[in-house]
Amino acid sequence: MTNDKTIHVCQNRTCRKQGAKEVLAAFEALPVSGVTVKGSGCLGQCGNGPMVLVLPDRVWYSRVHPREVPLVVEQHLKHGYRVIQMLYYRFHSQA
Ligand code: FES
Structure with missing residues (x-):
């Protein structure tokens, strides 16, 4: 298939303090x-x-909570629709 994707979950200091380790684990728990x-x-x-x-896709999600990961997996990774309410405002206009 040509729709291969890579999810990058920042694991550097600031994101880790905000729970990035759990977010990474949540993605790993739902392989696609x-x-x-x-x-x-x-x-x-x-x-x-x-x-x-x-x-x-160059889609950025910010302040991601582990509870939101299943939504990203289902909606974006499996069906190709970005999760509008989670988009990072700096790189995505939500107008
Ligand atoms: S620590 Fe810099 S973006 Fe995550």
């Missing part, structure tokens, strides 16, 4: 075929974490 989950270094958006970046 064609989707790779990776803990990443700082994504340059400290303070808005835990930050999650979906590539190649």
